Amino acid sequence: MTKLRFSRKQLCIPYALFLILFVVFPMLMILFYAFTGEGADGGLTFTFANFADFFTSRAKLSTLLMSITIAIISTAICLIIAYPLAYILARSNLKRKNVLLMIFIMPMWINFVLRITALRELLDLVGLLGTENYLNTIIGMVYDFLPFMLLPLYTTLEKLDKSYLEAAADLGGNKFTVFTRVTFPLSMPGVISGITMVFMPSMTNYVVSDTLSNFNITILGKLIDEYFTTYDNWHMGSMISIILLVIIFLTLLATGGFKEDKSNARGANLW
């Protein structure tokens, strides 16, 4: 019997194929569609018209602004709720703190549509549905993405070497200064990881906004969907996708998510 031997290169083939088929090829397609348009004769021509169109259309720009606003507010609320929670969980001596953490993570295991529909019923019950569209959308985003903020924060804080905190106290830091000068800066990888995990989907997850605002709020994701399905305009849809991609890239750049950080490598960047 002959032994099958694969070199490292050969073993990479399935992944390379996957990457080409599902990442590189679609990206090229999006790029292609974004910078082409139907010419007068019905053929495809290279054009910047979609780009110009997006940034001159009031409606599209206000959608962009709206998406960013909703995403920023949702992310901020997630951070405000998740940080103290993660901090308390990570610092507690509870033997069963993993169980406690699980309770906060568990909603992630329930079907997303079901969760949002349930939230919609709940909001209807308290009379918010149909009246407070923005509030509802933000509540939905926070409810949905909180675990994505909590987990990386918890991981970072949990792994934080206690001797840093002891050193800071030893050097004269009280509880507050130890937190502001050591704990918080050292938990930044988790904060950044959490922000990116919440901010990006908050800009595009239109199931939340549609369901909870009765289709009154249009966010960027919804706009893309409309161009592809309702208007059958793949060129504009692709252009908006690319603009979204650039925004996400810029946020990552701004938060330093691309920095090579040892503490990131240690698993703070769960995602």
Next chain:
Amino acid sequence: MAENKNDAMNSPSKAEKIIEIVGASKIFDDTVAVDNIDLYVRKGEFITFLGPSGCGKTTTLRMIAGFDIPTSGKILLGGKDITNLPPNKRPINTVFQRYALFPHYNIYDNVAFGLKLKKIPVTYVNAKGETYTKMQKLTRREIDEKVKNALAVVDLEGFEKRSVSTLSGGQQQRVAIARAIVNEPEILLLDEPLGALDLKMRKEMQIELKAMHKKLGITFIYVTHDQEEALTMSDTIVVMKDGQIQQIGTPTAIYNEPANAFVANFIGDSNLFNGTMVGKMSVRFCNRNFKCLDDFALHEKVDVVVRPEDIRMTDADKGMLKGEVISVVFKGVHYEITVKAGKTEVVVQSTESRNVGDVIGLDILPDGIHIMKKEFTVNRYDGYITKRNTVAFGDGEFECDVTQLYPGSLLDEEGYLVTADGEKLDLTDTDVTVEVGFTDIEISDDADAGGARGHIVSIIYKGDHYQVIVRTEENEEDFVLDTEDLWNENDFVSVKIPPEKIRLSLKQEAKQK
């Protein structure tokens, strides 16, 4: 107890006590990390807590730093109770085992960390000419100046802007020291600070730390498991084991006069023998009487410690002991020669070498023999299991229960031991440690009644019973027993031990098989 020992030794400085630990214990869950210790540290002293891991030395340090609060007992700083004071309120700084340098700060900010938080009283004169004091932060210039000086002390000038991750282990170590001393603490705590460095670096840092201690004049409390490090650097060494202090003393005192077998074994190399006092300043071990400088009660069982460098090699028939060289190892400066004298192995250090197989004599002078009280509550022997599943020890053979060596095991009809896992073992010649309590031994006039025979060499009346020592003829093994009957010295008796009273345990080597 520790206090007395501390007073007894000649401390290099007679300065005031800066730290006093009074009856401090620390219990984590169910583990006693530190067990009711008393200790003081003199101002300006270089004191080292030395012991194996888990001995409580780091916990003691952490209690002084304020990271751990004692479960009971007190810690005093200059006479003031600081037991419950948080670490940031103590004039004490720590150099951590893995340095704990803040990775998000550069070297300057690491060193300046404590200074930026510090507030000092500054006296002003107002327009009316009245003076008043205000607690004020240090100015930028003052901080710069102090950081620069501290980095100069540790030889890292110009490293201010470097990031922590670009430094080597030794450099990080220095930054950690600078970060601590820049705050001008009264006490500097060092928790195994050299543990992560390579040997050469460690030696250099030892010398530098010692020099730094001299220059700064502050109290150093140092924790290490490395006995050589402790001997090199300290003014005073505190040897700890199982959360208790074993001995406090100068390096010389601890090395030359170890308080017990543990200290002797832990500090330096040593030969440890079971001995018996046979006269005034005369001790018997290795089947021979030796003159010594310590005196204990006649017939008392003692631990005898002889340092390898205190044994002299002589010609075969001129020495006090005679034996065959079984191994010679070159150690750089000296040879370590193991000699089998009778049944015991004796380790000798000498600048001269011998060949394996040589028969040589060994001399031990009285001042090389250190005698320590034996915590003696049970008879302990080296023995082995015979073919008949009895145990041979103390020049005799005794019925015993061999199944206790392996919990849940049984003996089958052929005499094999079947373990709880169903494994079949032949125990013949297995080395075991045998323990027999004093009250579990009976003696009889009938020489054939027991497993071993010997003469009674000592009878001591202990109030309600006699403590009798029976010594065998062949290898002079002793059986110590408590009895209510009166016997006479020199009676020839046999020793009986009920099989269920013989406690067996496997020797370490046997376990590994």
